[in-house]
Amino acid sequence: MSGHHTIAETEKAVQAKLGAVPLHREQMAAVSNIHRAATAIRQHLENSVLRTSDLTWTGFVVLWVVWIWGEMETRYVAEEAGISKGTLTGVAKTLQSRGLLERLGHPTDGRLAVLRLTPEGEELMGDLFPKFNEEEVFVSNPLESSEAQSLAEMRRRMVTHLEANGEQRRLDLRGDTPLPPRRSGRRAKHG
């Protein structure tokens, strides 16, 4: 995954490329490879335990969230799973079609929808999660227990910070110029 260049080589090349521009090295290192690490871990988990049950990463995460918390309103499921509501609708549909998940109306508030595992889903997760956790152990083998803890703690701090201040930061950055629309996406009906 780290290709054929080390981090040190990469930083050197970046510095050469930027010349006089000051570079924030530690922060670059702290951020730049997180996505690659996440991808590597995700692929290991997908190809070791998830694939045999024909689950995608996202499908598993959604099942996991609902499994842990029991019945859960869809908006919270999306939030906890880190996907958009629209995506959740599709993923939930896939999982429903495989008989792992069911969708219920909320008893008092008719606007809400609630997700719950079917017995099959419960059984699958009861079987799958221990295996999943075993691979989490494998993946974090090279870390001391205390390191694993502080790693999680640092990440939590970054996420909390982003949640608290990210939106304001983005607002400040773009000032008065509004965010341009994406290239893709539905267009307004008239025009």
Next chain:
Amino acid sequence: MSGHHTIAETEKAVQAKLGAVPLHREQMAAVSNIHRAATAIRQHLENSVLRTSDLTWTGFVVLWVVWIWGEMETRYVAEEAGISKGTLTGVAKTLQSRGLLERLGHPTDGRLAVLRLTPEGEELMGDLFPKFNEEEVFVSNPLESSEAQSLAEMRRRMVTHLEANGEQRRLDLRGDTPLPPRRSGRRAKHG
């Protein structure tokens, strides 16, 4: 991003769910939220600096790799960017169509293709990267400089370990039963 449940609450719920099954807490914490953190960071970067240039995360990473290393064979670009060769073909096509990237044949080995930035691509990256790095600083604000370093170092250890031992581990896990094909994916021509 962390929804309305803290990590501690989540762990408690997991333990309740699993009952007697021993749970590897630190490792679970070390792994389970990395993807969520990566997503949060990615979305901040996309919506702060990338969106104004209509670049996706992956598109930016590919440009970045080629920018740093100059001309580069596509297989190495894919490896450094952490995507499959097939994905790179599509991404490179998109970037070519926007005039940021060009594709050259290799002079001596006809199988190889080489990517290089166009002058427009060079200019864009020269403008964009400092802004990107600024946001990397923002994202890692809550970390001490030494923490940022050790974070990156731990992650690097995990990735290295996966690269070295992941495939063997997956082989051991599935034993003699072959990996089932994905639900999606190309099928053999005949049938």
Next chain:
DNA sequence: CAGACATAGTTCGGAACCGCAAGTATTGTG
């Protein structure tokens, strides 16, 4: 040098995914 094998890249199938707009239904409020 032909045939086997290896390597690099592209094509393709199917799914995930986003962000937005619009639509539906329900609930809260003045």
Next chain:
DNA sequence: CACAATACTTGCGGTTCCGAACTATGTCTG
């Protein structure tokens, strides 16, 4: 009761993504 707010779904247009099949090229070996 009109009207705003909320929750979810649907659909659009695009990108990304994997991995297997396929194509083209290079290399090794008898």
